[in-house]
């Protein structure tokens with residue numbers, strides 16, 4: 500057993516439902532076999548555990564590990580390709596790079612860069628958009644297993660409107676996806692996600708093949724994109740002749756409690772109602788939405804309708820792996836919306852980046868640091884003398900410290916990361 504001692508912040512009670520930030524400036528967490536078995540103020544806790552070794556996390560903050568609910572593995576090398584809206588960005592920046600993952604040796608190198616980028620940014624679990632090539636997706640799962648990352652991922656499938664090299668058929672999509680699910684779903688911390696790229700690049704028979712995989716792999720997830728960009732939405736409407744974008748997935752039974760749809764910047768009320776009724780989750784990706792000029796995410800409407808929302812980095816359209824930056828951009832976005840914006844507090848940002856992501860990915864044992872939870876955590880410790888350090892030392896309280904952390908903290912401030920109690924970054 501080990502006692503982790505430090506300033507601990509988490510959000511076990513949802514701030515969107517009246518919960519508040521939980522904090523203690525000198526907390527002890529007793530961890531046995533990766534599970535938190537006791538916690539409390541260190542001075543009160545220590546006498547009951549006099550012989551346990553103590554890991555002292557002096558200075559900075561101990562937070563739950565981040566849960567990134569939408570991030571693209573093959574796009575690490577195209578982060579920062581700014582200046583284009585979605586469909587042009589896909590054609591000119593993302594898809595040419597994704598074609599390169601046909602080379603499995605290259606894919607393995609990208610997978611290593613990708614997993615390292617996530618964990619060093621404090622992310623301990625992620626829903627990952629895979630690649631269009633099965634061997635590249637194997638490389639991703641292998642890299643995640645080596646690092647210990649909790650990964651839910653799958654083969655990206657499409658059968659129209661993309662470069663020929665990225666296309667498959669419904670039959671091959673089923674075979675390749677089912678094969679990957681057999682190899683990886685439930686292996687260690689890995690789970691499989693059925694992943695049609697977006698309705699614009701998928702026919703109804705391909706979406707039906709996706710539904711068949713989902714049916715045949717108990718506990719598998721579904722992930723895709725929805726309502727990101729106005730031009731995309733118009734094209735999807737002309738392809739499917741359905742009343743809504745959500746319906747293109749829903750009519751195949753793809754929208755449910757284990758479905759994570761990215762973006763939803765331009766939903767109709769009927770779509771929000773359907774998403775809430777299905778208990779599906781939306782991955783809000785604010786730096787991507789800003790960078791591609793996709794629009795301002797209507798968070799208040801999602802909350803009003805009871806749609807589950809968490810954060811995604813959406814690398815490579817997003818600007819990096821840190822969910823601190825995504826949290827800050829989510830806050831900025833709501834400010835830009837004026838009266839229509841949701842008044843986000845630092846506690847909301849932490850919740851979106853941790854417990855809300857864990858709920859979206861159906862990971863009930865992570866997302867906060869309560870007794871009985873697994874110890875997936877990160878220690879943020881600013882460099883002495885940095886502006887973040889100065890700000891943190893002058894914070895007026897825990898909520899202020901958290902606001903300063905989302906504003907000034909970066910991946911370089913992540914000093915240590917644990918998954919199931921094991922240090923994965925130190």
Ligand code: GUN
Pocket residue numbers: 571585589593696697724727787813816
């Ligand atoms: N829609 C379809 N593919 C993508 C992608 O790679 N990134 C984003 N942001 N949206 C998409």
Ligand code: ZN
Pocket residue numbers: 569571628724761813
């Ligand atoms: Zn995406």
